[in-house]
Amino acid sequence: GAVVSQHPSRVICKSGTSVKIECRSLDFQATTMFWYRQFPKQSLMLMATSNEGSKATYEQGVEKDKFLINHASLTLSTLTVTSAHPEDSSFYICSASRASGAPSYNEQFFGPGTRLTVL
Amino acid sequence: GNSVTQMEGPVTLSEEAFLTINCTYTATGYPSLFWYVQYPGEGLQLLLKATKADDKGSNKGFEATYRKETTSFHLEKGSVQVSDSAVYFCALSMDSSASKIIFGSGTRLSIRP
DSSP: OOOEEEEOSEEEEOTTOOEEEEEEESSSOOSEEEEEEEOTTSOEEEEEEEETTSOOEEOTTOOTTTEEEEEEETTEEEEEEOSOOGGGOEEEEEEEEOOTTSTTTTOOEEOOOEEEEEO | OOEEEEOOSOEEEETTOOEEEOEEEEOSSOOEEEEEEEOTTSOEEEEEEEOSTTOEEEETTEEEEOBTTTTBOOEEESSOOGGGOEEEEEEEESSTTOOSEEEOOOEEEEEEO
């Protein structure tokens, strides 16, 4: 159990377009989902935390209007990179955690990541 | 601020060799420490964790001991297998809900048959 999927796994887009990445918890309800960004040979950097039904909390330095996060259900969160530019090219990883009190509630389960390339 | 530093890879070993991947941390307070593993094409998986000083986390033959005096959490395995080839991330969290995890940069491990 505790499987998280991401779609697409890889996307290439033109500069100025918007790209949506989906993160799904396949076999559990995820009350909290996290979005990370990873540059080559660097750490995963937390971008934002989202709780189902409420607005996402963004980390310092992350543009809310640039990276739109929606967590409309207990199994789905989306990250939309708006008006993408080459500097947004990166590896985006989501994770999900269960509700407080559920088994392993304080563990994050990670998706396989989405590689975004902006031309 | 809080941070994690781990040895750069790639690390290449022969099967059955002894593995050590070094990890040190900087934190104000008493963090929980983690090792995550990412196999090719998959998401990160929690490999082991330790929540207080002198705790030893272990799983699948891997071990790491929380050393407060040296602020370290080195990952070890006595005899590696080809199937251990992956990227390993050391990480810390300052809260029990693990809502904010700070990751090291990852170490790629390749095991030769």
